[in-house]
Amino acid sequence: MKLVQQAEGDVLVLRLGGQLMGGPDADALRSTILASIQQGTEKILIDLGEITWVNSTGLGVLITSHLAARGKGGSLKLVGVSKRIESILSVTRLNTVFEVFSTEEDARKSFRSSPSGGSEEG
Amino acid sequence: MTRESNAVGEVITFSIPSRLELLPVLDRLMQGIAEQMEFDEDTAGEVAISVIEAGTNAIQHGHGHDPLKPVAFRFELYPEHLRVCVTDTGPGFNLADVTISDPTSPEDLMKSRGRGIFIMRRMMDAVDFEIDPKKGTRVFLTKFKRVNGRATAAS
Numbered sequence: 001m002k003l004v005q006q007a008e009g010d011v012l013v014l015r016l017g018g019q020l021m022g023g024p025d026a027d028a029l030r031s032t033i034l035a036s037i038q039q040g041t042e043k044i045l046i047d048l049g050e051i052t053w054v055n056s057t058g059l060g061v062l063i064t065s066h067l068a069a070r071g072k073g074g075s076l077k078l079v080g081v082s083k084r085i086e087s088i089l090s091v092t093r094l095n096t097v098f099e100v101f102s103t104e105e106d107a108r109k110s111f112r113s114s115p116s117g118g119s120e121e122g
Numbered sequence: 123m124t125r126e127s128n129a130v131g132e133v134i135t136f137s138i139p140s141r142l143e144l145l146p147v148l149d150r151l152m153q154g155i156a157e158q159m160e161f162d163e164d165t166a167g168e169v170a171i172s173v174i175e176a177g178t179n180a181i182q183h184g185h186g187h188d189p190l191k192p193v194a195f196r197f198e199l200y201p202e203h204l205r206v207c208v209t210d211t212g213p214g215f216n217l218a219d220v221t222i223s224d225p226t227s228p229e230d231l232m233k234s235r236g237r238g239i240f241i242m243r244r245m246m247d248a249v250d251f252e253i254d255p256k257k258g259t260r261v262f263l264t265k266f267k268r269v270n271g272r273a274t275a276a277s
Contacts, residue, residue, distance in 0.1 A: 019142075019143060019145075019146055021142045021143065021145060021146075021174075021178070022142050022178065022182065023141075023142045023143060023187070025143075052146060052149075053145070053146045053149070053174065055142075055145070055174050055175060055178045055238075056175055056178065056235075056237040056238045056241060057142070057178060057182065057235075059234075059237060060234035060235050060237075061234075063232060063233070063234045064234045067232060083167070084167050084170075084171065087164075087167060087168070087171070088171060088241065091240075091241055091244045091245065092225060092226060092237050092240070092241065093226040093231060094231070096231075097231065097232065
């Protein structure tokens with residue numbers, strides 16, 4: 001799995017590519033996100049645009065990261081969600097958990113609209 | 123990979139070492155099978171996602187990521203439906219434990235695990251298991267062709 005980190009203002013953008021399927025790569029992603037949250041990052045944007053496969057184990061990494069961010073008063077948002085990933089999120093009802101945006105700019109606007117970066121409905 | 127024909131349909135078999143990163147190798151094969159079956163895009167996607175989930179379970183829970191233990195995939199192409207069998211040699215699991223859980227329920231929605239079989243059941247027309255602690259686990263995934271958005275036969 002490809003992982004590119006970029007700090008853009010107070011938003012940590014993680015651009016992922018390849019497979020989010022569990023295993024060492026997914027463990028590394030989880031560790032990266034949790035370490036960033038521990039260091040004070042509250043706003044995390046994950047770009048899945050170049051992800052070719054996600055399985056339920058990969059979803060688990062996103063959930064763990066989301067919970068960790070929320071536990072520190074922050075939030076994790078998704079962009080670049082393919083039709084296939086969207087169908088998995090829908091079936092599992094995780095589309096009610098993750099905020100998904102069509103573009104990075106839309107996601108950044110959402111972060112700016114609430115001080116903590118969380119969704120308005122909390 | 124092997125391919126054969128018999129009285130009931132065309133059969134394609136394939137096996138991979140128990141490494142999660144190899145599962146997408148199946149993608150192109152499944153695309154080809156979906157074309158053979160004349161599945162629409164949504165149906166093909168549901169089959170692919172389900173086969174990947176079955177393979178994930180076999181690798182993670184059946185074989186504990188031991189790459190020396192191969193996971194076998196058998197695709198049976200029938201005129202009206204596709205049947206996929208995913209086999210591992212692990213000790214199996216208690217099916218009742220996963221049958222009663224609903225990962226979309228409010229209390230389980232945020233759990234990081236336990237969605238694989240649920241996803242398969244939601245996306246396939248039938249999901250069946252043969253679990254033998256001595257021989258291993260076989261998961262059977264069945265998907266019927268769609269006509270006007272409906273399966274061509276009840277499972």
